[in-house]
Amino acid sequence: MDKPEKLMIDGKRLDGRSPEELRPFKIVAGALERADGSAYVEMGNNKVFAAVYGPREMHPRHHALPDQAVLRCRYNMAPFSVDDRKKPGPNRRSIEISKVTREALEPVMFLELYPRSVIDVFVEVLQADAGTRTAGINAASVALADAGIPMKDLVSSVAVGKVEETVVMDLFKEEDQWGTTDMPIAMIPRKKAITLLQMDGHFTEEEFKYALDLASRGCTQIYEAQRQALKEKYTMRKEEE
Amino acid sequence: MVEVKTGDFVLPGDNLATVEEFFPGEGVYEEGGGIYSSSVGMVLIDVRTKRISVFPKPKTPAVLKQGDVIIGRVEDVREQSLNVSLGVLRGREDRELPAPKVGTLHVSRAHTAYVRELDRLFRPGDIIRAKVFGAQKEQVQLSTASKELGVLVALCSRCRSVLDKEGSKLRCPNCGSLETRKTTDDYRQGVL
16 A cells, blocks of 8 residues: 555545544444353444343452452454455554553443352454544444443443644544544543543644544544444334334 | 332332332332432332332342252251351353352251261262252351252262262262262253
8 A cells, every 4th residue: 555645635534524524334233142141243345243141150269259250351353354454363552552451341240249250352453544542432332331331331442642742532444544643532421531542643732632532522422333333123022022 | 209000110219209209129228318229120019018129120139038949059968957058049041149158058958857866967179059048147058958959960979980870879880889978869861
């Protein structure tokens, strides 16, 4: 992939969006049959599944905690999810994303309800187009609620960044690759509590404040869609009965 | 503030009431003076006891409570009790049980009649159906004092082959040894 000559043309981005616009997204609750809870999320060209199992007995047993459950997240990219084949298996990047996904979700969980157990969250990226960790967190959050596990709230996530001196929301691959800054954020939108904040690149103080505000607005939009996805699944079922 | 009423569909984090109005029940949590939903489901308000709860819509994790029927395997038979590793909760075979998946059955609750020797009722490896008697403690207390509770499948203590029912006793088809168990009334019928 060659660097495009310009990433912004007349205030519009290469895919035609304005700087403050999210990519079209889609959230489905309960997309997998055999998981205890699951979700499917598309954010632009990202396609991500999340599956939740448990709370169940921890194996190996000595990793269990005596007073609370362990939240175990695994973020994994399919070999065909990127242009060049990704070597299967965990690598430095996916181990880190698994960790930050877990830490983004832990604040909304009641882990003390299930001592000695484990709640497994699997995030599988089928197609990647920048911002897969945010899509993964959005999916995992819905999947946990779909598994009937008690939660304080849902977690929503979006990335903001900077391309050619403009702060933009929800970067896609070209912007992620050639832009100056990428900052994924996860938050509990109702409380405005940030559970994940990473940054690659730099912002001035004003840009950072603006970017945070932009992310907060994006998360609220996604939050509504997550709620809608759960509502659709569980109010449809009521009519069937 | 919007009034929440019984039958409303709520999601995790939805504000239901303030702590002054209601006691928090199941499926809700209390934070900073407010009561919030912790589940996807329907609001239930008990006006008499002033209790607000949320009845979850998704299939929730299988949690044991008194009166539940479980299927387990006898791990260890002692003089006064036996240890059982819990397999599944009847009616919730779709969901694994959270840890710790162990239970204990005291000799006093093994049979309706007096039991002199517990190892004439159970042997290690037997698959049993038991009722949950108490689930508050770390170890779940079980009971098999009923005719539909007891051993579902028993193995010969000499050769480990599956025993056949012969009258009130069990006969090993392989080595002919005769054994006793507290069997269920549907021993080896393949019904959980």
